[in-house]
Amino acid sequence: MNFSKTASYSLNILSYMANHEEDQLSASILHENLDIPYPYLRQVLSNLSKSGFIRSVRGRSGGFIFSRKKEEIYLADIIESTDGLASLNQCILGFKECPFNNQCSMHSLWESTRNSILKVLKETSLADISRRRD
Amino acid sequence: MNFSKTASYSLNILSYMANHEEDQLSASILHENLDIPYPYLRQVLSNLSKSGFIRSVRGRSGGFIFSRKKEEIYLADIIESTDGLASLNQCILGFKECPFNNQCSMHSLWESTRNSILKVLKETSLADISRRRD
DNA sequence: CATAAATGATATCTCGTTATAGCATATTTG
DNA sequence: CAAATATGCTATAACGAGATATCATTTATG
Ligand code: FES
Ligand code: FES
Numbered sequence: 001m002n003f004s005k006t007a008s009y010s011l012n013i014l015s016y017m018a019n020h021e022e023d024q025l026s027a028s029i030l031h032e033n034l035d036i037p038y039p040y041l042r043q044v045l046s047n048l049s050k051s052g053f054i055r056s057v058r059g060r061s062g063g064f065i066f067s068r069k070k071e072e073i074y075l076a077d078i079i080e081s082t083d084g085l086a087s088l089n090q091c092i093l094g095f096k097e098c099p100f101n102n103q104c105s106m107h108s109l110w111e112s113t114r115n116s117i118l119k120v121l122k123e124t125s126l127a128d129i130s131r132r133r134d
Numbered sequence: 135m136n137f138s139k140t141a142s143y144s145l146n147i148l149s150y151m152a153n154h155e156e157d158q159l160s161a162s163i164l165h166e167n168l169d170i171p172y173p174y175l176r177q178v179l180s181n182l183s184k185s186g187f188i189r190s191v192r193g194r195s196g197g198f199i200f201s202r203k204k205e206e207i208y209l210a211d212i213i214e215s216t217d218g219l220a221s222l223n224q225c226i227l228g229f230k231e232c233p234f235n236n237q238c239s240m241h242s243l244w245e246s247t248r249n250s251i252l253k254v255l256k257e258t259s260l261a262d263i264s265r266r267r268d
Numbered sequence: 269c270a271t272a273a274a275t276g277a278t279a280t281c282t283c284g285t286t287a288t289a290g291c292a293t294a295t296t297t298g
Numbered sequence: 299c300a301a302a303t304a305t306g307c308t309a310t311a312a313c314g315a316g317a318t319a320t321c322a323t324t325t326a327t328g
Pocket of ligand 2: 225226227229241242
């Protein structure tokens with residue numbers, strides 16, 4: 001950890017979409033509402049399509065819409081598709097081996113912490129966080 | 135979070151030095167014992183000098199030695215001098231504003247977690263972690 | 269004094285992430 | 299049909315962290 005900007009963007013996009021599930025949203029609309037550079041936003045949307053979270057509708061008045069139920073898309077899935085979850089399994093100080101001989105106070109603290117984080121990521125769906133928000 | 139490689143290197147170097155406090159250690163010696171590329175190691179050492187944790191002795195049989203007591207160098211000081219501690223005060227998902235309207239389960243979990251981490255960093259000195267280790 | 273071995277300082281390279289740009293294709297709308 | 303507005307695709311640029319390379323300077327040692 002932590003997560004990349006691309007992962008943040010992805011989470012931002014999908015959570016916004018979850019709050020506007022009825023609509024099919026275009027990159028332009030998303031760009032107007034989210035603080036993400038337009039060309040990069042389009043790349044990220046493309047990736048999210050390829051990852052199967054959303055699908056695209058081409059042509060004028062096209063856009064993006066969920067291809068899976070938001071109840072079944074977990075935050076962990078999104079992180080996994082962008083950064084991978086492996087980063088969560090590392091020492092918070094970035095060491096391969098604990099330089100403090102596995103005796104440092106970081107070790108156990110971070111281990112239980114990251115398990116908590118992982119648990120939340122795995123149990124929280126886009127539906128869970130889709131609450132009133134503009 | 136998380137911390138940069140440079141921060142990891144710095145912690146690695148200083149914790150190694152704390153276990154060899156008696157000695158004045160050269161970059162070559164440190165390079166032989168730590169898994170850090172030599173030229174970069176020298177840069178990091180230079181930064182640690184400028185930050186006042188260690189001082190350099192020039193000339194043949196020169197090297198580096200603590201300029202402050204290891205009892206008074208806290209992990210938080212080291213992180214502060216490399217990455218800055220500000221990174222710890224951010225949403226773990228990398229958002230400026232919580233996109234979930236501050237209602238997401240990450241929020242409170244991460245907030246208390248990072249406080250715990252910060253507490254450990256602020257209370258753990260190099261002396262505390264300097265225990266038998268080669 | 270000359271050599272060896274160390275740090276000081278700085279310029280450059282690499283590489284992955286982030287960001288940009290442009291053209292092709294699809295589809296709605298008048 | 300033609301224009302407008304989407305996405306698909308892909309090439310390229312910008313940027314920063316990490317890594318490398320050089321040369322100057324300092325000092326111990328023979
Ligand atoms: S330093 Fe990371 S677990 Fe000990
Ligand atoms: S998403 Fe980071 S605090 Fe809610």
